[in-house]
Amino acid sequence: MSLDSVLAGLRVPSDFNRYNDIPERDVITRLDRWKEDALRTLKELQTRVVQERAELSLKQKADIVSTTSVFDCDAAWVTPDSGAVARDILHTFSEPPLPLIVQILQHTLKPLFRSNPHPSINLETGRKLTRPAGGPMASQDFYDSQTWKESPGASNVLLWCVRNIPSTAYEDLWHLVIPPLMALLDDYEARYKLTGVRITSVMLERVPSTVLKRTGVDSLLIASLSRSLTQLQSPETPRLLPAAILTSLTLIQLMTSAGSVERFDQLCALLGDGIIGSIWPYASDRLPALLASIEALPPIIAILGVGCARYLKVLIAQLVHPLAPLEYEKTSVELQISSLRALSAVINACPERIPHWKGTILNGVARCWVGIVDPPKTPDTREPSADDRNLCEFYADPKQIQ
Template identity: 75%
Template sequence: MSLDSVITSLRVPADFNRYRSIDDRDVITRLDQWKKDALGKLRELHTRIQQERERLSLKQQADIIATAAPFDDGDEAWVSPDSLQVAHEILSLFSEPSLPLVVQILQNNVKTLFRSNPHPSINLQTGRKLARPAGGPMASQDFYESQTWKDHPGASNIVLWGVRNIPSDAYEANWHLVIPPLMALLDDYEARYKLMGVKIMSAMLERVPSSVLKRTGVDSLLMGSLTRSLAQLQSPETPQLIRAAISASLALIQLTTSTGSADRFDQLCALLGDGIIGTIWPYSSDRLPALLASIDALPPLLRALGVGCARYMKVLVAQLVHPLAPLEYENKSVELQILSLRALCALMEGCPERIMHWKGTILNGVARCWVGIMDSSETPSDGLKQELKKVSHALAIACPSVLQGEYSRFCTLDPMFTDLFHSISS
């Protein structure tokens, strides 16, 4: 079998994109068999590359990378642990690709897949933001038609490989090859593609110059896409998407704004106030995974906003303290308690100037949670106990008066609080 034939045989069947929803056993059997056969084909490809490495043309190298990249993600339905390992070994042979090779992949292996699905807000020739959406008011609906790139499972992994390997100084010249597929993924209506888009964007932010983002107007498009991602609360990918979108939003803000500037402050406030508090929390009472993800992603944002957290102190303290002593009819989540305590620490570190007013509320929640642990017949969570101690320590730093005041009185009132407060007081 020729090298091109091996490459062709490894094209992932389009049906894998709907693998989780397929009911036809014959189709599932056929796909599972393809998955098993693919391992042998990948091993053959690996061997052929080692034998013919010096004779491979630029196109062949690009086709090989575009073939292996879709297998470089263990979460995909068509990837087994063994095929993941072989794909990784193949890609490691091209760990330092030349710029012409990266451009070849983006131009010929990526662009052709996304050509039939142009983003209405992007100039496909330059990658710049358009002054107004192409196609008029209904352009966003047309954008979701003819998504032929979805017939190529793993296409996003090829984009990710390209983004990770473009030199920083080459981004501007190849902007038109990166942004159209990235925006197609970010603004897709399915959460799993949004998540892949956020991963690609995060990788890009590690290398792209901020000047290119701002000059092309793409920074505002990216932020808008990330904000919309936070409203995806009903998908299996929701927790991952929320964490990734908040982290990417923070990275984008810090890359494109100056430290201490009004612009940075406004964007951080929008992320916390509109994105998390206004979009996720009002609808997460019955969506614990979404709530957990949002609180898990809070600490870096709270530290970045600093004293600006004062604007949201009331709602932040209420949200983070409440899980420590839930009402009797509410389900207790130790994971939520631990994440809330970590966020409380970050809040006190970022905005210590405003903690004095809330020390009673915080201390009340911490003490009640500690009593719950001590009175419980279940084996106490060491992680929860440690986080309670960390919050008590952070509170003592922000409000030193609690050392000789509240902490001392708690320890005098009941010996059970000695382990929580005494070491800090000493």
């Protein structure tokens, strides 16, 4: 069997995009059988790569990496065994030469995303356009003809490339990286947004800040990450919100200098407009979204420092409320513990302002401690541990917030 035939057998069926929503049992059976066949094919490919690596052309190596990187993820078409074999194959191509990355970006990914170009990106340069191409309705046209979704796992191919692009090569490859990345970030489905956020996070580890600023993509990324915070009802919300918040924080630190007005304004926008303004008003009955946003608070508060005093009233109110909610309102031990940790960050950031709120904090913490030591008859989602009790006892001591 030729190498092309082996790789063709590993092309993921597009039906996997709707795997969890397929009602037909025969389709599920067919896809499960494909996963079993894919494992055997991956093992065959692994053997051939070991035996023929020296004779493989650049195109063949690119095809192998593009095919196997699709299995390096947690997806419906991947089993633990197939994922392990795929990672072993990819390890063979660790520290890849730049021409291999260019081959994948140019000839595998670019054709997939060409049908629906992002309206704010110049496809030839990767720069931000001064005005959206296609006029006011361009954002709606952007969601038509999304042929790249017919190739499940295409985002993993981009992730492999971004992980391996040297810092010095980003400027030359910018026009190949940014269009597919922005297509993922600004997609209307949360699962693709999440993938785009993860790829952005990896890219920010290496990309020079000068390239981001000169091309105007930094502002596009901030805007896209901010829009991700409005996804409050999808299954990906508990992962998407903290990932978008922390990636925004990384981008802000990369693009601004410590102590600058610009950094302060962007941090305030992330905390005030993003978390407080876009998540909390709509998350009172959506505990996963609320929990995810509160878990991401401490790093922002630590960097913003005393600057978060401008939001102290709403921060204290939100973080104390889950500790002792009204009888008809929901909470959980996880939410209470996350609120206490965020409350600790606020106390450390604004010690001079805390005495004014001592009564409010002590009241909530004491009620939380009583609820954990003497819980109601209706069990919570998790039995409180010794660490949970110790944390509440710590905050119930007035000396800790003086």
